[in-house]
Structures are given as C-alpha cells and as structure tokens.
Amino acid sequence: MAPRTLYQKIWDEHCVTQIDDQRQLLYIDLHLIHEVTSPQAFDGLRLNHRTVRRPDRSFAVVDHNVPTGDRKTPIKDPVARRQIELLEENCHAFGIPLFNLHHPEQGIVHIVGPEQGLTQPGMTVVCGDSHTSTHGAFGTLAFGIGTSEVEHVLATQCLVQASSKTMEVRFTGPRPIGITPKDMIMALIGQIGIAGATGYVIEYTGDAVRDLTMDERMTLCNMSIEAGARAGMVSPDMTTVNYLRGRRFAPTGPDFDLTATRWLAYATDPGAVFDQTVVVDLATLSPMVTWGTNPGMVTSIAMKVPDPASAADPAQREAWQLALDYMGLTPGTPITDISIDRVFIGSCTNGRLEDLIRAARIVKGRKIAPTVRAMVVPGSGIVKREAELLGLDQVFLDAGFEWREPGCSMCLGMNEDILEPGERSASTSNRNFEGRQGRGGRTHLVSPEMAAAAALFGHFVDSRPLLHSDQEVTR
Amino acid sequence: MKALTVHRGTVAPLDRANVDTDQIIPKQFLKRVERTGFGQFLFYDWRFDENGAERPDFVLNQPQYRKASILVAGPNFGCGSSREHAPWALQDWGFQVVIAPSFADIFYNNCLKIGLLPIILPEATVNRILADAKGVSGLELAVNVKTRSVTFNDGTEASFPLDPYAQESLVGGLDEIGRSLRLEAEIVRFEGQEVTRINTRG
Numbered sequence: 001m002a003p004r005t006l007y008q009k010i011w012d013e014h015c016v017t018q019i020d021d022q023r024q025l026l027y028i029d030l031h032l033i034h035e036v037t038s039p040q041a042f043d044g045l046r047l048n049h050r051t052v053r054r055p056d057r058s059f060a061v062v063d064h065n066v067p068t069g070d071r072k073t074p075i076k077d078p079v080a081r082r083q084i085e086l087l088e089e090n091c092h093a094f095g096i097p098l099f100n101l102h103h104p105e106q107g108i109v110h111i112v113g114p115e116q117g118l119t120q121p122g123m124t125v126v127c128g129d130s131h132t133s134t135h136g137a138f139g140t141l142a143f144g145i146g147t148s149e150v151e152h153v154l155a156t157q158c159l160v161q162a163s164s165k166t167m168e169v170r171f172t173g174p175r176p177i178g179i180t181p182k183d184m185i186m187a188l189i190g191q192i193g194i195a196g197a198t199g200y201v202i203e204y205t206g207d208a209v210r211d212l213t214m215d216e217r218m219t220l221c222n223m224s225i226e227a228g229a230r231a232g233m234v235s236p237d238m239t240t241v242n243y244l245r246g247r248r249f250a251p252t253g254p255d256f257d258l259t260a261t262r263w264l265a266y267a268t269d270p271g272a273v274f275d276q277t278v279v280v281d282l283a284t285l286s287p288m289v290t291w292g293t294n295p296g297m298v299t300s301i302a303m304k305v306p307d308p309a310s311a312a313d314p315a316q317r318e319a320w321q322l323a324l325d326y327m328g329l330t331p332g333t334p335i336t337d338i339s340i341d342r343v344f345i346g347s348c349t350n351g352r353l354e355d356l357i358r359a360a361r362i363v364k365g366r367k368i369a370p371t372v373r374a375m376v377v378p379g380s381g382i383v384k385r386e387a388e389l390l391g392l393d394q395v396f397l398d399a400g401f402e403w404r405e406p407g408c409s410m411c412l413g414m415n416e417d418i419l420e421p422g423e424r425s426a427s428t429s430n431r432n433f434e435g436r437q438g439r440g441g442r443t444h445l446v447s448p449e450m451a452a453a454a455a456l457f458g459h460f461v462d463s464r465p466l467l468h469s470d471q472e473v474t475r
Numbered sequence: 476m477k478a479l480t481v482h483r484g485t486v487a488p489l490d491r492a493n494v495d496t497d498q499i500i501p502k503q504f505l506k507r508v509e510r511t512g513f514g515q516f517l518f519y520d521w522r523f524d525e526n527g528a529e530r531p532d533f534v535l536n537q538p539q540y541r542k543a544s545i546l547v548a549g550p551n552f553g554c555g556s557s558r559e560h561a562p563w564a565l566q567d568w569g570f571q572v573v574i575a576p577s578f579a580d581i582f583y584n585n586c587l588k589i590g591l592l593p594i595i596l597p598e599a600t601v602n603r604i605l606a607d608a609k610g611v612s613g614l615e616l617a618v619n620v621k622t623r624s625v626t627f628n629d630g631t632e633a634s635f636p637l638d639p640y641a642q643e644s645l646v647g648g649l650d651e652i653g654r655s656l657r658l659e660a661e662i663v664r665f666e667g668q669e670v671t672r673i674n675t676r677g
C-alpha cells in the first residue's frame with residue numbers, strides 16, 4: 001500500500017459508507033458534550049422521537065458557564081444555572097456519563113477528555129466546540145461541530161463529512177529555551193494568517209514537535225482552528241503511549257501493550273505526501289504577543305505595535321486601523337510599553353499542569369504589580385489537585401494571584417470572570433476577538449510565562465530572563 | 476430544515492473582513508436553551524452602544540437595510556467558534572443568504588445545516604456588490620440554488636460553488652439525520668467490525 005498520512009489512515013478506517021465522490025459517512029468514536037451547544041440538539045432528538053444511539057461513546061462535562069469562585073452557593077445567573085441543570089437532565093434521560101459541577105474531576109472538556117484517557121490515538125473525536133482540535137495531539141482526528149451536527153452524532157454516531165486537504169507544518173531547528181508551544185502556534189498563525197489553513201487538516205512535524213510533552217502538544221493543536229484548520233494533529237509515538245498508560249479509560253494489563261502497538265501504527269508513514277507543507281523556523285523565535293483583534297495580529301516581545309501605513313494593502317490597512325482603535329494602541333509603541341490591568345492563566349490552551357508549573361517558575365518569590373488583578377484558573381479538578389500537591393497554589397497566592405475553581409472562565413467570559421470596558425488583559429487563552437473577554441475588553445494572547453511576567457511588572461516584558469533556572473518551584 | 480430554492484432580496488453591505496462569531500452573537504447571549512430568538516442579539520456590540528442605544532452608523536440600523544435578507548461581507552466570514560447560534564441569529568434576524576469571498580469552515584457547514592445559504596463569490600464580485608449596495612438606491616439580488624447562480628439587476632449572472640449533497644438538502648429541505656438514519660444497516664455493519672473499543676460508561 002502507498003504510504004499514508006495519519007489523517008488518511010483515520011479517515012479510511014472510519015468510513016461507514018461512501019456518499020459521493022468527496023463525502024462519506026464518518027464513524028465517530030467519541031462524542032464530547034458540554035452545556036452550551038447541546039440543549040437544542042437534545043430537544044431536536046425528542047421532537048423527532050429519536051434517541052441517543054451510543055451513550056457509551058458519549059461523555060459530558062459542564063465547563064463554559066460554571067462559576068470559578070465559591071461552588072457551595074447556588075449559581076446566581078438563572079440562565080446559566082438552567083443550562084447546567086438541563087445538561088444534567090439530558091444526560092440522565094439518555095444515559096450519558098457526566099461530570100457535573102460538583103464532580104471532583106470536572107473541568108474544561110478538552111482537558112478532561114485526555115486526562116481521563118478517553119482520547120486515544122486513531123480515534124475520531126467530535127464536540128460542539130471549535131477547540132476540539134486539542135485532542136489531535138494524541139494522533140486523533142478531532143474537530144468542532146455545530147449543534148445540528150451534535151444532534152446528528154447523538155442520533156447516528158456518525159457525521160456526513162467531506163475529506164480535507166492535508167497540510168504539514170514542519171517546525172525546524174531546536175526550540176530555544178523559554179520558547180513555548182504557544183509561541184510556536186502563534187508564530188505559525190502570524191505567518192500563514194487566520195484563514196491560512198482553511199480547508200486543511202494540519203499535522204505538526206519536526207524534531208521540536210517530537211520533543212514536546214503531551215501537555216505541550218495539546219497547546220499546539222488547540223489553536224489549529226485559529227489558523228482556520230479543521231483539525232490539527234501529531235503522529236502518536238511513545239510520548240503519547242506513556243501519557244495514556246494508567247489513565248482511567250485506557251486499556252489495562254496486556255491489552256494496553258497490544259493496543260499501544262496498534263496506536264503507534266497510525267503515525268504518518270515515511271514518504272507519505274501532504275497537499276501542502278509550511279515550514280516555521282524556530283531558531284529566530286522570541287516570545288509572542290498579539291496586539292490586535294484576531295490571533296493573526298501578532299508580533300514578538302522585541303517588536304513594536306505596527307503602523308497601518310506599512311500594511312500590505314488597503315484592506316489590511318483598514319483592518320489594522322480598526323484593531324488599533326479597538327485596542328487603544330498607538331502605532332510604534334514598543335510592546336514592552338503596553339501596560340495591563342488583568343492577567344488570566346488558564347483555558348484549554350494553557351490550563352494544564354505544566355502550564356501552571358511554568359508560570360510558577362516566573363512567579364515564585366515575587367509579587368504582582370499593585371495595579372494588576374491576576375487569576376489562575378486550573379483547567380480541571382485533577383490539574384488543580386496536582387498543582388496543590390506541588391504547592392503551586394501557595395506560590396500564586398503569595399504573589400497576589402487568585403486561585404480559582406476549574407472552568408473556561410475568562411477565556412470567553414460566560415460566567416462573572418470578565419473584563420470591564422477598556423480593561424486590558426494578558427491572557428493565556430486563544431482568542432482576542434473584540435469583546436471576547438467582556439464588552440470593550442482588550443485581550444493580548446501570550447504564553448503562561450509571559451502572562452506571569454506581565455503580572456509582576458504591570459506591562460509586557462520578556463519572560464526569559466525571569467525564569468528561575470535551578471530553583472525548584474515545587475515543594 | 477427549511478427548503479430554499481430561489482430567493483430575491485435586499486442586500487446589506489457589511490464591509491469587514493474576518494467577521495468572527497463573537498461579533499455575530501456575543502457569548503452573553505449563548506445561554507438560551509432554544510434555537511430561536513437569537514436575532515435580537517445579532518451583532519449586538521456593533522448595533523448598540525454601552526447604554527443599549529442603537530448606533531446609527533451601523534449598517535443594520537440604517538432604514539434602507541433593516542429589511543435586508545442578503546448579507547454581504549468580506550473574506551473569512553464566521554471565523555472563530557463553532558456556535559451554531561451565529562447562523563441561528565442571522566436567520567432569525569431575517570437573513571436567508573450570506574455572500575462573502577470566503578467563509579470559515581465550521582460556520583459554512585453550520586449554515587448549510589439550517590438552510591441559511593452561504594455563497595462564495597470572487598473577491599472582485601463581492602466588492603462590486605458591496606459598492607452597489609452602499610449606493611442610495613440600495614441593491615436587490617436574485618439567488619437560485621438549483622442553478623447555483625446569483626443574478627444582478629442588469630441581468631448578468633455569477634455562479635457559486637455548492638456541492639451536490641448540500642444542494643439537494645437545501646432544495647428539498649431535507650432532514651440530514653433522517654437521510655443518515657436510512658443508512659442504519661451500514662452503521663450496524665461498521666459497528667460489528669470496528670477496531671476502536673471504548674466505553675465511556677465503563
């Protein structure tokens with residue numbers, strides 16, 4: 001057989017039947033569900049007297065709406081409370097397992113799935129959420145769907161899908177110290193643009209990708225959607241296998257090794273052909289900061305806010321000007337001169353344990369600027385618990401951060417964690433769209449290290465000299 | 476899904492690139508558990524100022540565009556989240572067609588699932604429509620899903636891509652889930668021989 005890519009192998013293996021030249025009925029191995037995009041889908045099922053075909057392939061968790069403060073008192077917002085209760089009712093009615101608000105391992109759906117071992121190589125994974133691409137880190141085909149498709153998967157465990165083109169994104173050169181996967185993916189988006197990978201599924205390759213941990217690969221794949229890609233993936237290897245060993249839903253005993261052999265075979269074959277290849281050079285990379293209102297408006301900490309006069313064409317000039325007006329920035333301002341009011345460390349992009357450890361390496365023994373309000377929102381109950389075992393909560397609290405309960409929180413501000421109009425944040429999340437974190441709020445996307453450093457100084461600084469090199473942050 | 480075969484309507488020009496789903500329907504309005512009623516929140520932050528008063532300069536607040544049923548915008552329309560609330564809001568407002576040089580992937584799919592027609596036209600054509608629609612007399616267009624064409628007032632036509640499966644669904648107002656459920660035997664056969672074994676209830 002001709003050499004195939006990871007994507008092609010999964011695509012071929014999950015074909016239930018061919019519908020026409022381009023599309024097939026694609027079988028879905030794992031359907032993840034949350035409270036915001038599912039109520040109308042369950043309603044649709046009931047309306048048409050249909051049921052959930054495979055509750056044993058479905059898994060639900062509340063995350064988008066949940067408060068990250070005190071969980072003992074009832075949720076104040078009645079509409080949010082209703083959405084959360086409705087998910088419980090729907091899961092109960094259809095027999096779908098659910099981590100509710102009070103489950104000790106509740107968290108952001110894209111953090112919970114992998115850490116429970118639900119996400120496994122070779123699978124097709126969908127969720128009514130665009131950052132489902134995160135699960136591609138495991139060598140799965142994972143993508144976001146709308147509510148009509150959520151209903152379709154509930155009813156049929158399948159989706160009608162057209163095949164995508166494949167794009168190899170090859171990171172060349174070793175990853176410089178202090179450069180994170182967040183910087184890698186933001187550099188890619190800066191290079192190809194926010195629609196640069198529309199119609200494609202990306203596979204990330206190169207030694208630097210092989211060297212990434214699973215937490216790091218998830219950050220990389222998470223923001224594939226911000227380049228327009230349908231999905232992002234990394235071929236499975238021993239890093240993947242070792243991560244999954246012992247996870248709750250992973251195979252056990254001799255079964256594990258047998259399955260692991262099958263997993264590894266999904267990796268892209270040598271000589272397999274991609275429709276397109278993009279090369280990103282890591283050698284010259286510095287920590288990245290967005291300055292505008294989409295993730296493609298990004299530069300490095302060493303640079304200045306760009307001048308619309310130097311834009312490539314009139315359309316870009318206008319877009320830059322609109323962005324600068326919204327962001328309240330003046331062309332030519334050094335990025336390090338931009339002061340911030342709020343810091344958010346969390347989200348499905350950067351809310352995992354390693355993210356918190358790396359931020360803590362900057363924060364340890366220091367204090368945040370008095371003008372800054374900073375919060376850490378662990379991505380899940382497990383992340384929170386493990387971080388606390390390491391004493392990270394105390395590191396952050398001592399520095400003046402808030403240490404909160406797991407959820408999406410200020411990533412999209414559906415709960416009370418929002419920016420006030422005009423407030424400026426350094427955020428480890430994935431979208432800096434107008435109003436994303438609160439109406440009139442101004443978001444700059446950065447890595448956890450850069451967010452931590454900005455919290456200390458009240459403005460952006462290069463985090464690299466601040467990294468505690470030898471000093472252990474953990475107890 | 477509502478069938479859509481031919482449509483004639485007024486064009487509202489939204490001359491911006493990369494209009495994202497957070498703009499189309501801000502997150503504070505995603506808490507509704509129904510599919511309807513999102514139109515009132517469409518482009519909320521652009522339509523209304525901090526005090527909830529209409530911004531007169533925003534296109535949909537201008538009298539000649541209030542009844543528009545065809546939205547025309549710049550490239551990469553609908554980027555961002557997978558929220559189907561975005562197409563729901565556009566449809567609920569009264570739009571039946573959205574024209575742009577390109578769309579974000581998930582948004583494009585979501586539109587087709589609910590019978591809101593996304594039309595991709597070359598950038599030059601879209602720019603011409605934008606310019607014409609901004610004129611004093613406004614602009615009407617006719618759209619035909621069967622022939623995959625847009626007809627301008629002067630009789631000229633532009634054709635747009637639409638794959639046959641989606642076209643059939645739109646024209647017939649077909650229920651895609653019903654279509655797929657007819658493949659039940661194939662799904663059962665697949666499940667009998669699949670390699671992945673995971674049990675979320677286990």
Ligand code: SF4
Nearest residue numbers: 131347348408411412
């Ligand atoms: S953390 Fe943000 S991006 Fe991730 S699922 Fe939640 S809202 Fe979406």
